[in-house]
Amino acid sequence: MGGDTGTGKRSRLSARPPSWAGGATPERPGLLPGLHAGPPGRSDIQPGDRPHRLPPREISLRSPPGRAHYAHPWTVTPLNDTDIRRPERRLSAEILIMNADQRILLMEPTDRPGLRLPGGYVRPGEQVADGAARELVEQTGMRRVITHHLGVDQIPANPSTGAVEGFTVVCDGGEASRLEMKLLAERGVPVGTFRAFSGHRWAGLEELHELVAPYMLTRIRVSVGILESGLRQPLLFIGQPAAERRDA
Missing domain, CATH: 3.90.79.10 (Nucleoside Triphosphate Pyrophosphohydrolase)
Structure with missing residues (x-):
């Protein structure tokens, strides 16, 4: 998570955790255990987001295939095509x-x-x-x-x-x-x-x-x-x- 993204840039999350996170990373648990970054070169969780604003239940952002959704308040998992309900x-x-x-x-x-x-x-x-x-x-x-x-x-x-x-x-x-x-x-x-x-x-x-x-x-x-x-x-x-x- 903390390596190079392949473009010469590092993700903002892996380079420096936001101040409110208390330095929490998967390797060093802190105030936010279970914090994971999104795909290389992008962070799904941006500074300024507050943990108490995400309800402790499964949330689907209905993103396009290949994006991500939150199965746990701070766990990013892949979004499959089957997760998107087709309208009747x-x-x-x-x-x-x-x-x-x-x-x-x-x-x-x-x-x-x-x-x-x-x-x-x-x-x-x-x-x-x-x-x-x-x-x-x-x-x-x-x-x-x-x-x-x-x-x-x-x-x-x-x-x-x-x-x-x-x-x-x-x-x-x-x-x-x-x-x-x-x-x-x-x-x-x-x-x-x-x-x-x-x-x-x-x-x-x-x-x-x-x-x-x-x-x-x-x-x-x-x-x-x-x-x-x-x-x-x-x-x-x-x-x-x-x-x-x-x-x-």
Whole structure:
């Protein structure tokens, strides 16, 4: 600890202990037993720090890999990647489907007010295109090959409800045929999702402000604008467009 750092410089801690340390070193115990320096050329404990300011419990500084954290008030140990908890996030897919009259398909959930686009969570390991197609057939009976998206909406975490941060991919579901609309009207919501949705509705853009939440209104308007501008983007999986994966 007291040697050369390889750069011709000595660490401040090994060269001269701070005055308040009472000359404490691992070789000569003093007021601060167990005091260790960080990597060569750097000291993690700087003069001016006070021992009573560190609580006597394990403290993780959440430093980047290769830095250090305190397992004991004055013991510096390596920080592994496993020590950093990765934040939880959810991934959802929603599908924009319009009919020949430019009316949008909306679902009526049973657990919250307001209508929303059909869709739901993408399962771990599931591709967004597959998750969107699965949710659509589960909720409406409509079958689609999803290949393009119209934008990604980031939703922050909500500590009051416990909801984690999420990302919603709005997918292009194309145009509904008259037969699909007829079957949906006759059959209603599939039995497997009747607890989550009580029904559906076709609505025009001018009606949305009375039917959906503000964030959903903006999401739909932006997605429709992207669709009408011809700016939709392919869904990629490891760099491969979903359409090419389907054709392979």
